[in-house]
Amino acid sequence: MRHPQVEEDGGVLIRPQLFDGLAAVGRGVNLKFALQQRHHQRSRRFVIVDDEYCRLHRKKLDASFYTGKVAGNEAIVIAVSSGRCRLFREGREIDCVIPSEIAKRQRSALAVGDRVIAEPIEAALWRLKEILPRRTVLSRPDPMNPRVERLIAANIDLVVNVVSIRNPPLRPGLIDRFLIAAQRGGAQPAICVNKIDLAANREDALEPLRVYEGLQIPVVACSTKTGEGIDALRTLLSGKTSALVGHSGVGKSSILNALDATLSLATADLHKKGSGRHTTTSSTLFDLGDETYVIDTPGIREFGLWDLTPETLRESFPEFQEAAEWCRFNDCTHLHEPDCEVKRRVESGAINPARYDAYVRLAEDLRK
Numbered sequence: 001m002r003h004p005q006v007e008e009d010g011g012v013l014i015r016p017q018l019f020d021g022l023a024a025v026g027r028g029v030n031l032k033f034a035l036q037q038r039h040h041q042r043s044r045r046f047v048i049v050d051d052e053y054c055r056l057h058r059k060k061l062d063a064s065f066y067t068g069k070v071a072g073n074e075a076i077v078i079a080v081s082s083g084r085c086r087l088f089r090e091g092r093e094i095d096c097v098i099p100s101e102i103a104k105r106q107r108s109a110l111a112v113g114d115r116v117i118a119e120p121i122e123a124a125l126w127r128l129k130e131i132l133p134r135r136t137v138l139s140r141p142d143p144m145n146p147r148v149e150r151l152i153a154a155n156i157d158l159v160v161n162v163v164s165i166r167n168p169p170l171r172p173g174l175i176d177r178f179l180i181a182a183q184r185g186g187a188q189p190a191i192c193v194n195k196i197d198l199a200a201n202r203e204d205a206l207e208p209l210r211v212y213e214g215l216q217i218p219v220v221a222c223s224t225k226t227g228e229g230i231d232a233l234r235t236l237l238s239g240k241t242s243a244l245v246g247h248s249g250v251g252k253s254s255i256l257n258a259l260d261a262t263l264s265l266a267t268a269d270l271h272k273k274g275s276g277r278h279t280t281t282s283s284t285l286f287d288l289g290d291e292t293y294v295i296d297t298p299g300i301r302e303f304g305l306w307d308l309t310p311e312t313l314r315e316s317f318p319e320f321q322e323a324a325e326w327c328r329f330n331d332c333t334h335l336h337e338p339d340c341e342v343k344r345r346v347e348s349g350a351i352n353p354a355r356y357d358a359y360v361r362l363a364e365d366l367r368k
Helices: 020-025 051-056 058-067 172-184 202-214 230-237 252-259 310-315 318-324 341-348 353-367
Strands: 035-040 043-047 073-081 084-089 092-097 115-122 125-131 137-142 145-154 158-164 188-194 219-221 241-246 284-289 292-296
Touching (some): 073 092, 084 115, 092 115, 137 172, 145 241, 158 172, 158 230, 172 188, 172 202, 172 241, 188 202, 202 219, 219 230, 230 252, 241 252, 252 292, 310 318, 310 353, 318 341, 341 353
Parallel strands (some): 092 125, 158 241, 188 219
Antiparallel strands (some): 035 043, 073 084, 073 284, 084 092, 115 125, 284 292
């Protein structure tokens, strides 16, 4: 296991391997966190958290992870800006300074939804001390540097991919990417179809999404204009921490306004060419009451997948798994090999051809 260089008096975020005590996190979670240990008043260091450390400190780590009982001033990150973040603790919001060693790689080190330890440095200002272990994470490659992971949200139960019937049109390829990112990060995926009132024929409009219902992924159709489906969406979100993600212009902020009219979030019409406008420029966590929290994320037009390999891509299509056991080759890629059971079932219709086409496109992207 490779470790990053340890920096003095700063938060080095490391990527430990998953271990038994965190089995509940789920497969493929990019777990990044720092554990701070003081040796004397004037110096401190960060401990490399690897499998051996976890074995020796399992009881302490498990208690913190599962019960949330940690020492110090724990808070949740509800917004992140340059060098600062907003925290929510004991019913109030706190302005917090991000230490320079974390701020330098802020987009890959800190996310809305993170549980952190902070300390007051003056009456209305706190300082971030420690980022606690994450249950789940949603991330993507940084568009400016694809070798760097950009965090979108942390500690989420549900990733809701918001799509629209029209304006902008439905993009199944983008849906598949969001579903893979959610599952690999340890969260449950769901799909919210907004603007259902614009559909000329409701059943025809929803037909491309039936395949996801067959995969036990919730699909909720709604309209912020008519109010249809808003109660069903509210029920889906209830008691969870969820992230709304999707293409620009699909109406994520409008949905939040429909869920809680007191928010009054800014919304905008589409450009004349039909592409969405960015009204949300950074992720923000909102408390909808009754232990229900929703993170509104900026709209995107393209979504890359972080740390995806051919092997993990195959694992991300659960409908392939049983068929793959009958392929001639154990390492069959389901692309060009003879006697591929996955391809045979695609041809027979047992596996949805649209899902297989999505797999092929993603596999081709990995080879570029």
